[in-house]
Amino acid sequence: MTSFGSAKLMLTHFEDYLRGVFHPIPEEKIIAGLLQSFSEWFFVFLRNASLCGLLWYLADESKNLLLQISAILAYVALLVYCLSYINWYVLTPFHFVKHKRLGHFLDGVATVGVIILLGSAIWGGTHLAIKAFSEGHAAPHTSAPRKSVGPSSGP
Numbered sequence: 402m403t404s405f406g407s408a409k410l411m412l413t414h415f416e417d418y419l420r421g422v423f424h425p426i427p428e429e430k431i432i433a434g435l436l437q438s439f440s441e442w443f444f445v446f447l448r449n450a451s452l453c454g455l456l457w458y459l460a461d462e463s464k465n466l467l468l469q470i471s472a473i474l475a476y477v478a479l480l481v482y483c484l485s486y487i488n489w490y491v492l493t494p495f496h497f498v499k500h501k502r503l504g505h506f507l508d509g510v511a512t513v514g515v516i517i518l519l520g521s522a523i524w525g526g527t528h529l530a531i532k533a534f535s536e537g538h539a540a541p542h543t544s545a546p547r548k549s550v551g552p553s554s555g556p
Contacts, residue, residue, distance in 0.1 A: 442486075449479050450527065454534020461535065476531060483523040 453475045460468035492512045498504030 446479075446483070449475075449482070450530040451534050453479050453531045454537070457531055457535035476527075479531075480524060480527055483527060484520055 453472065456468060456472040456475050459465075460472040492515060493504075493508050494511050495504045495507040498507065
């Protein structure tokens with residue numbers, strides 16, 4: 402038997418051993434999937450917010466019209482991206498109302514109210530994140546000499 406064949410056989414036995422040792426728990430797999438999905442969304446949001454903040458900072462510093470338009474478009478795109486997450490569910494808190502037209506109207510009012518509240522929260526959070534990124538630049542360097550921290554080498 403060649404060394405490649407024996408290595409492949411050993412790998413197959415090791416994989417069989419690992420399959421017997423590790424048993425996935427379906428509930429934990431669902432929770433892990435939710436955590437990974439949220440983390441992925443958060444890092445995408447963080448990346449996009451930092452890009453918007455950078456564009457906003459560069460537009461403020463350079464007073465360039467193209468950068469200002471790009472920063473505004475990026476800001477609007479980020480808001481639309483965040484607001485798209487609240488359209489996943491249908492709210493029907495007044496499903497028990499006997500008059501269906503009144504119930505649908507009240508459901509619509511409740512849905513619009515929740516969308517306005519969530520939209521305001523998302524807009525405020527996005528605005529704060531972009532503002533923090535755009536103002537979070539490094540302090541300017543000075544040309545003043547630094548004091549030495551060690552013992553002096555004088556007489």
